[in-house]
Amino acid sequence: MSETVLVTGGAGYIGSHACKALRSAGYTPVTFDNLSTGWEAAVKFGPFEQGDLLDRARLDEVFQKHRPVAVMHFAAFSQVGESMQDPGKYWRNNVIGSLTLVEAAVAAGCLNFVFSSTCATYGDQDNVVLDENTPQFPINSYGASKKAIEDILVNFEQAYGLKSVIFRYFNVAGCDPDAEVGEFHQPETHLIPLMLDAIAGKRDALTIFGTDYETPDGTCIRDYVHVCDLVDAHVLGLKWLEGDKGSRVFNLGTGSGFSVREVVDESRAVTNMEVPIVEGARRAGDCTKLVSGSERAVTELGWRPERSTLPLMIADAWKWHQTGHYDK
Numbered sequence: 001m002s003e004t005v006l007v008t009g010g011a012g013y014i015g016s017h018a019c020k021a022l023r024s025a026g027y028t029p030v031t032f033d034n035l036s037t038g039w040e041a042a043v044k045f046g047p048f049e050q051g052d053l054l055d056r057a058r059l060d061e062v063f064q065k066h067r068p069v070a071v072m073h074f075a076a077f078s079q080v081g082e083s084m085q086d087p088g089k090y091w092r093n094n095v096i097g098s099l100t101l102v103e104a105a106v107a108a109g110c111l112n113f114v115f116s117s118t119c120a121t122y123g124d125q126d127n128v129v130l131d132e133n134t135p136q137f138p139i140n141s142y143g144a145s146k147k148a149i150e151d152i153l154v155n156f157e158q159a160y161g162l163k164s165v166i167f168r169y170f171n172v173a174g175c176d177p178d179a180e181v182g183e184f185h186q187p188e189t190h191l192i193p194l195m196l197d198a199i200a201g202k203r204d205a206l207t208i209f210g211t212d213y214e215t216p217d218g219t220c221i222r223d224y225v226h227v228c229d230l231v232d233a234h235v236l237g238l239k240w241l242e243g244d245k246g247s248r249v250f251n252l253g254t255g256s257g258f259s260v261r262e263v264v265d266e267s268r269a270v271t272n273m274e275v276p277i278v279e280g281a282r283r284a285g286d287c288t289k290l291v292s293g294s295e296r297a298v299t300e301l302g303w304r305p306e307r308s309t310l311p312l313m314i315a316d317a318w319k320w321h322q323t324g325h326y327d328k
């Protein structure tokens with residue numbers, strides 16, 4: 001019988017891709033999700049346990065039933081803007097929810113933990129290449145909530161020997177090239193899916209948020225990583241923990257930045273269709289440039305991103321976009 005991994009948020013965008021990667025690697029992914037932003041139709045690669053991170057009894061039940069060898073923890077709210085308007089929602093779900101999960105894992109003797117953190121924990125350090133040693137000064141509640149969970153994991157290692165691999169994501173993009181699972185947020189706030197909606201005529205235009213940044217073309221620069229490469233790193237992280245190599249933090253980005261205009265141009269080339277755009281004001285909270293120093297994952301984990309080129313990320317997202325979405 002294959003080993004089981006508890007995947008919180010397994011019905012979401014990244015979690016569902018992780019379940020597929022785990023299944024391919026020979027594990028049984030058990031999805032734990034409250035479906036607040038996820039889709040039951042995305043749970044295709046292992047059992048589904050509906051539940052909320054704040055429900056300790058439900059977590060205990062699921063740990064007892066499935067006896068996972070590790071937890072992969074994706075379940076979180078992740079919108080920067082919303083986190084500033086409703087910080088309680090982020091601290092309660094992300095931090096108290098994660099604390100409850102970590103306590104349940106320790107109580108069940110499940111001491112391997114893979115956590116999805118974010119480059120938003122670094123804060124607004126424009127024009128700096130951010131590596132894992134860069135000090136973290138989050139500037140929004142979302143980043144602060146993820147930083148707090150990182151701190152919890154450090155303390156739980158000291159007290160109980162919980163081992164963690166923490167991944168700080170840059171901008172995750174693209175979809176499963178087989179289009180079995182994909183990116184579907186409601187509401188959608190991310191650049192590439194919004195742009196594909198505009199190309200497909202599902203919205204009038206893509207608004208470019210700010211054209212007066214101090215970058216070569218005036219628009220923000222981000223480091224985009226393909227979701228399939230990202231989840232492959234998680235499987236490597238799991239093996240790292242199983243190999244008893246200790247807790248470690250890894251950035252997940254490619255080290256290359258692309259501006260919003262470059263993403264628009266590439267989308268035009270990939271789809272061979274016009275991209276209706278409108279130039280708008282800056283969006284509050286956006287950093288000028290976020291690019292990862294990402295050598296550690298390559299040298300230490302042996303991570304080899306294979307699909308994280310802009311044309312492939314857009315082509316995979318476009319394929320999914322055309323094949324339909326989940327229904328609640």
Ligand code: UFG
Nearest residue numbers: 078118119120171189190191194207208209220260283286
């Ligand atoms: N953008 C637009 N128009 C849009 C949407 C986005 O111009 O309609 C721009 C943004 O201003 C930004 C870039 O496209 O410059 C990327 O924006 P996304 O919203 O796709 O991604 P973010 O960089 O804002 O956020 C992502 C994750 C967050 C995470 C953050 C860390 O969604 O969860 O990276 O930087 F915190």
